[in-house]
Amino acid sequence: MSDSEFSDKKILHSWHRNAAPWIRAVDGAAIASRRLVTDAAIVAAALAHRPASVLDIGCGEGWLARELAAEGVEVWGIDAVAELVEAAQRRAGPQEHYRLLSYEALAAGELRQRFDLLVCNFSLLGKESVEGLFTAARELLNPCGHLLVQTLHPLAACADGDYRDGWRPGSWAGFSEDFSDPAPWYFRTLETWIEMFQRNDMALVQLREPLHPETGRPASLILCGRL
Template sequence: MKDCEFSDNKVLHSWHNNAEEWVKVIDREAIPSRKLITDQAIVETILAHSPTSVLDIGCGEGWLSRRLSAEGIEVWGIDGVADLICEARRRGQERQHFHTLSYEELDPQAFENKFDLMACNFSLIGERSTNVVFKNACSLLNPQGYLLVQTLHPLISCEAENYQDGWRPGSWEGIEGNFQETAPWYFRTVSSWVHLFIEHGLELTTLREPINPTSGKPASLILAGQFRL
């Protein structure tokens, strides 16, 4: 398919339609790689940076926010899907604040404070929206703060396609659920992810490749960049 058939708006539209089913999937722990590897990997990486405040971007139903608040961290969660934010609020605990906010609306005026760390856990799916997050990162972070991203590992998720940036069709394959339309996603190479940090004034400090013990291959790619004055 051609890039023109995909867009950030189509990504958001799909998630609006699949929000309820997604919550059921998370509750059932129906994604083996998350249960086995990637959930714990993102939590461990965040805690290793010792933040007191975190902005959970694309927080969904709020599982990561709840895990972090249990560690005594003040967490703000945002998502462009109102149904997911409603669920996050319903399950919320102390030290958690949830807001329906699209990535395009992400700017310093949207919050009363800045953050020690911004976490994007498999939530940077689009093209323009991802660029907006990186563009605003330094203005949302405290000095010495971090932007942390976990994403599909490009070498694994590329599959038979050419290893170059571009839109790809989405799939719910391997996830049991009554999903509707799939969300397209914007593929980036490892070097493109690294360039995003450098281009927006973030010094890359972490590059992890959590390994799936069953396949012996990377389950994800985790990168962190620091805002240094």
């Protein structure tokens, strides 16, 4: 799919439209793969680094930040969708801090803090916005800090399409009828993900492929780079 058909802006437009049903789906544990494997996988991967401070990039309604804060971590969350940030703020505990902020603004240096860990849980869907975020990671991390990413596994997400980088149409298959206007997303091969870490002065220190307990296939890909 061409860049003229899909863009980072269209991703954000879709999430503005679907914020309310997304909150209901998360609250109701309606997403089977999350319930069975990927939620626990990202929490365990984050806590394994014993961070004192975490930035949850694309925090949504704040479920991951709440999980980490419950373990004593000071967590900041940013998202570009006001409805999601407001939902997170309403439930925030004393160690949770949320801010409405786009990835572009984050990359431009509007958040003048450094963290032990940056975590992106299924929140890196675009092209330029993701590339900019990787570049900005060096200014957001403490020395020897980590960038942790959980994303769709490239082989599973590729389906019958070409195994090459490019825009793909979105889908809400498996979700309720409340969802509409699915967001496009930018597909990256495993090689490209690894190169993005290396290109931004991060050593890849972890690569995991959590398996779905029912299908035996990769439910996600988890990558972690150290500055």
